[in-house]
Structures are given as structure tokens and as C-alpha cells.
Amino acid sequence: MKSSKNAVEKREHIILLTNAFNEARKATEAYLKQYPDQWYPCGFAWVNIDGKSPIVKVLKENFGRQAGHKGYPKGWEVWNPSGDPTQCMDAKMAGAEAFAKVLSAAGYKCYADCRMD
Numbered sequence: 829m830k831s832s833k834n835a836v837e838k839r840e841h842i843i844l845l846t847n848a849f850n851e852a853r854k855a856t857e858a859y860l861k862q863y864p865d866q867w868y869p870c871g872f873a874w875v876n877i878d879g880k881s882p883i884v885k886v887l888k889e890n891f892g893r894q895a896g897h898k899g900y901p902k903g904w905e906v907w908n909p910s911g912d913p914t915q916c917m918d919a920k921m922a923g924a925e926a927f928a929k930v931l932s933a934a935g936y937k938c939y940a941d942c943r944m945d
Contacts, residue, residue, distance in 0.1 A: 841886040848930035849894065849909055855926035856910035859919040871917030873924040873942035874907040881936055917942050 876899050877884055884904045887895040896906035910923030924940035931938045 837882070838886055841883050842890055844930065844934055845883065845887060845891065848927045849891075849911070851930050852909035852923035852927040853911060856912045856914070856919050856923035859922040860912070860914060860916070863916075863919075866918065867914075867916050869917045869944045870915045871920070871942055871944040872907065873917060873920035873940065874905045875909055875924050875928045875931070875938055875940050876903045876905050877931065878937040879903045883931070883936055915945070917944060 874896075877887075877896075879899065879902060881904075887904070887906070894906070894909070894911065896904055899905040906927065908920050908923070909927040910920065912919065912923065914920065921940060921942045924942065928938045928940040
């Protein structure tokens with residue numbers, strides 16, 4: 829019984845994360861469409877998730893390179909969750925904020941952050 833509950837929970841986490849990545853992609857694309865000539869500031873954006881969250885294990889096991897890495901000084905970081913190759917920090921931040929919004933709405937502790945290159 830516990831095994832099937834874990835399988836259902838894992839499937840729900842995969843669906844949640846897939847939705848979060850999709851929302852990040854849509855937000856970044858919308859930003860770039862609204863501001864097609866903006867490239868500055870150039871930089872990075874990511875989402876920091878509580879490293880003890882069960883969703884981190886699902887990320888590591890099922891999302892390959894998108895899964896992220898150990899955060900500094902703590903937590904788990906998913907860099908550029910939109911996957912867009914733009915260098916525009918604001919566009920990447922729009923995606924990171926959308927990703928964090930999906931996870932936060934589901935009750936996970938996380939936040940979006942960025943820095944200039």
C-alpha cells in the first residue's frame with residue numbers, strides 16, 4: 829500500500845514540476861516577445877528550493893540536466909528553468925519567478941533569484 833502511495837506522490841511531483849518548467853518557458857517567451865530588442869542586463873536567474881523537500885529527489889531522479897544542483901549556501905538550485913538560451917537576465921528572471929510561483933502555490937518553500945554577468 830505504501831509503495832502505491834509513493835508512486836502516486838512521485839507522479840504528482842513530476843506533473844507539478846513539468847507544469848513549473850512549462851510556465852517558466854512561457855513566461856520567458858512572453859517577456860522576450862514583449863521586449864524583443866532588450867538584451868541588457870545580461871545575467872542569470874535560478875530558483876532555490878528547500879533541499880529537504882521531497883520534490884528535490886524527484887527532480888534529481890527524473891529531470892536530467894534540468895534538475896539543478898546543490899545550492900550555496902544551502903538548498904537546491906534550478907538554474908534557468910525556462911531553458912531559453914537568451915542572455916537577458918530579466919527574461920530569465922520572469923521564467924524563474926513563474927517556476928517558483930507554481931511550486932509555492934503547491935506549498936513548497938522556494939524563491940527566484942538572479943545576478944548580472
